[in-house]
Amino acid sequence: AQSVSQHNHHVILSEAASLELGCNYSYGGTVNLFWYVQYPGQHLQLLLKYFSGDPLVKGIKGFEAEFIKSKFSFNLRKPSVQWSDTAEYFCAVNLRGGADGLTFGKGTHLIIQP
Amino acid sequence: EAGVTQSPTHLIKTRGQQATLRCSPISGHTSVYWYQQALGLGLQFLLWYDEGEERNRGNFPPRFSGRQFPNYSSELNVNALELEDSALYLCASSLLGQNTEAFFGQGTRLTVV
DSSP states (O other), X not given: OOEEEESOSEEEEETTXXXXXXXXXXXXXXXXXXXXXXXXXXXXXXXXXXXXSOSEEEOGGGOEEEEEGGXXXXXXXXXXXXXXXXXXXXXXXXXXXXXXXXXXXXXXXXXXXX | OXXXXXXXXXXXXXXXXXXXXXXXXXXXXXXXXXXXXXXXXXXXXXXXXXXXXXXXXXXXXXXXXXEEOXXXXXEEEEOSOOGGGOEEEEEEEEOSSSSOOOEEOOOEXXXXX
């Protein structure tokens, strides 16, 4: 069965700390990969996406993610977090060819302490 | 340009009733997806519609159903409501294709009492 695992459900960091959120997927086929963010009281927004090409992708607000095919991973990183990064982060995957909807991980609740 | 819009924002129903949730996609998008975001369970894929047809459905019972209209808007119907159906229901739209992203609405908060 297709699945997406996010390793950390709750993460608390201080401002300026570095961030890495883990995401692993189990899918039978070529995939598209996404990270979405949900700020308090707001709708889900796309942070970044990987379809093909350079496995290191850069998104909005200084976020980046690296696709490592051999590890079935797509970890999200940011070198220095800000208080405004406090949010819920979701990793998502779908099959290249789009024959299904996005499968999401359970999310990581990130709290940045000032 | 308007984003994905959902109505109502909040909905309170009693157990056994039916709920109808509505979604208008971004102009030009033909695909509409429905997700359930229940506390502690993350986002679960419910249904995918494109060009008026149901293309795929997630692991939900048949009392979760929907349809897509000629203008690509969509309805999600939940029959015989149960307390566990209380959740945020999210609609997303996208262009149909291999490399497309989904854009989400604000959601409808359904509370079953």
